[in-house]
Amino acid sequence: MTEYDEGKVKNTENIVCDLCDLPLEPAKTVLTYMRSTFATILLRCPKCKQCYFPEDLALGQAVEVESTLEEK
Numbered sequence: 001m002t003e004y005d006e007g008k009v010k011n012t013e014n015i016v017c018d019l020c021d022l023p024l025e026p027a028k029t030v031l032t033y034m035r036s037t038f039a040t041i042l043l044r045c046p047k048c049k050q051c052y053f054p055e056d057l058a059l060g061q062a063v064e065v066e067s068t069l070e071e072k
Contacts, residue, residue: 009041015052017045024052
C-alpha cells in the first residue's frame with residue numbers, strides 16, 4: 001500500500017510506470033480543480049512524469065476537496 005504520513009509518500013508496493021517500466025518516485029505535484037490549485041506529493045515516473053493517483057486518495061481526500069469547492 002502507498003503510505004501517506006504528513007506529506008511523506010513511499011512506493012512500498014514497488015509500482016512501476018506502464019510506459020517507461022521505471023519505479024515511481026515521490027514528487028511534488030500540482031493539481032488543479034475548478035480554478036483552484038493544490039500542491040501535494042504523489043508517486044510519479046521520473047522519466048515521463050505521469051502520476052499515480054491511488055484509489056484511497058481519490059475516494060477520500062479528493063472527494064472531500066471536490067465537495068468543498070463545489071459548495072462555494
